[in-house]
Amino acid sequence: MDTSSSNKPLGGRVAVVGTGSRAAMFVRGIVARPSSQVVAFCEPNSIRAAYYNELLQSLGAPSVPVYQPTQFDSMLKKEAVDMVVITCMDALHDQYIVPALEAGVRVLTEKPMTTDADKCRKILETVNRTGQHITVTFNYRYNPVHELVKRTIADGKIGKVISVHFEWLLDTVHGADYFRRWHRQKENSGGLMVHKAGHHFDLVNWWIDAQPEVVAGFGKLAFYGDEAGKQHGWAKDYVRARGSEEAKKDPFAIDLEADPTLKRLYVFASGIGIEDDMSVMVRYNTGATLTYHLTAYSPWEGYRVMFNGSIGRLELEVVESQFRLLSDMEGMDGLIHGNRALPHAGDVKVTLHNLWQKPENIPVKIDHAGHGGGDKRMLNVLFGPLPGEAAETGDASKQGANERDGALALAVGVLANESFKTGKFMDIKSLNLPL
Template structure:
């Protein structure tokens, strides 16, 4: 804490759409505990937009001025929201400068980068928190509570299916995420959420991974084969994109327009690429089998081209079965519009029909019991607001569910995704410790 204000001085690096969660929290409800002291980004326009949103001026620094920013602004805490492949650079530099770090998931994108983070944390003794907001969703907390209580006895297997609809799923193929060098693919960028949940739910270490994945629906070849491809590289200014249900017209979305369309002149980044254009190097359909140290197995499937969005999870135990169904949207409407980037990136847009949440306990020889659970208000089923309170609030009582995730947790979930990526390539099972020992 700084002696003058008794508040910790905080910097946010990477001022895209996701950073808004943090800038508004630090400038708003947590301003009594933190001083939002600096922004850092490759694009000055995006930093200016965040200043407009919070209604104040936070000094902005170019990416190459990151170290200077830490010194000049006397930063205590760095929040990392930049492109995934750059996370480790900012995390390590911040730790070595004496700062604590909060990083968006995934912690980083490959094993070498993860080792750099883990080594820097050990050397410096400073804290790294990974923003696994799904741990804070009340529905997911209820699952952990029932498993930990022994409601189904010892867990033998987990079946987990995650579906991204044609709006949300397609978005990963419009953005920088479409290049595996930037994101690690959906096994790293997206599934790190899900692998972390299973690690946390089971409180167990993953040992081995076998996986099969490919590009089935998106990309140039699939688009041509199914007659879905239209002849344009990006949407804005392209007549061929008019009427394409897979196109996002940035000018129609005030947040996306401000952050990306109006900022293109500085860095040339196009947020609205054609999902069926060349350059997609990530998978859109992935199946994974994981064995855990407890003997439990996980079968996981991620589909990025579903007509509805949500997930199913089932736990088979020695005394019964626990089943979770979450329908985040019943169907994706191509004409749905919403005011803001979060609807495009993280859930149903205005006009989509909301689904339901069901948690059912089926103990042997007993009728099924429906457990009353409800997602919270806000992003990620209420996980965002609860995570912010844990990261930036007063801490409160000890959390018996151990929701707070550190660099080790980040590395454990990353290791499963990296092992899956390696298995895609080799066609063989991969031992997790051979990829990344945590």
């Protein structure tokens, strides 16, 4: 597959598909750049669409037409769309990526690119047929700490990478949220292996410049859900949190009055179709191996990554929250490398251990903006710098993620999900992806 793509910044006349919380970052970034404008929303929820038109107006931009998903093709033509930004439910991405590519419209999609092998295959076949390419927004690549890791490995500081261990912890605020919303059904999100761990699988692919070949793993719903909740005692015996005195003593209860959908959801309810504890092994085409573990019910949030090389070892530790308080339960987002306004924010450390030498703590530039500064830097690369700003020239800007990267990150999650079911080692060749 030819993965070359235009160096021309994205932008022009932009339509946004899906108006969840993630879309706001793109809308603000597009409006702030004179060369781009939002010209349409594709969104079935009229309340969400109205909110985003209000956002446009607050940014000094005019409101725009709102189209239904069935009107997507006509929207592209009627609004003379140059580019689509896709931020809808993960499982629906392919329904917009494919016709946009066929129409010659540039495509930017949130990660994951899609949720299963069949949809991924359809997207890649369309790329090959049309010669168009996709930008997948793996914003973690643009985090300066992650770029430091990339550069340290690429410079040969630990020699040839032999193995990687990646442990990721979601706490009981951020992690619990994925068991309330649409993510809790694998057909919507691909589970946390696809929706969240895809971030990390892409990072490892990128960090060590390798392609996954074989995947195996174990996954279970060990903490959330009706059965597990009753076993460990966190589940409370009331129908719903609304108006309940018992709910006031439940650290997992949230105020659901404003949202009729959320009124039906609770992290210890039945019907959760994803795992909350996952262990995965991956072998790469370079001979390197990865062991990965995701815990979605931890007292603290962050991740540790260890790279073992032929002449040394590199360690990354990121603590996004050292602990959580009951008063934090209304804020479900991760702290993303710490928020200095909070007393329990964590820190970042990168340590280089070479054989027969003292360990070296590598100076780290910590950014407390969204995703460790990755969001802002990604917008700079994708849409061009803001007036008066310099263009971003870091490692991620030189190696932005395209459809091949999206497919390889997805493949690890898809194969892990299959291994959870079958207990077998899964080969990437079994997916028949036209990479």
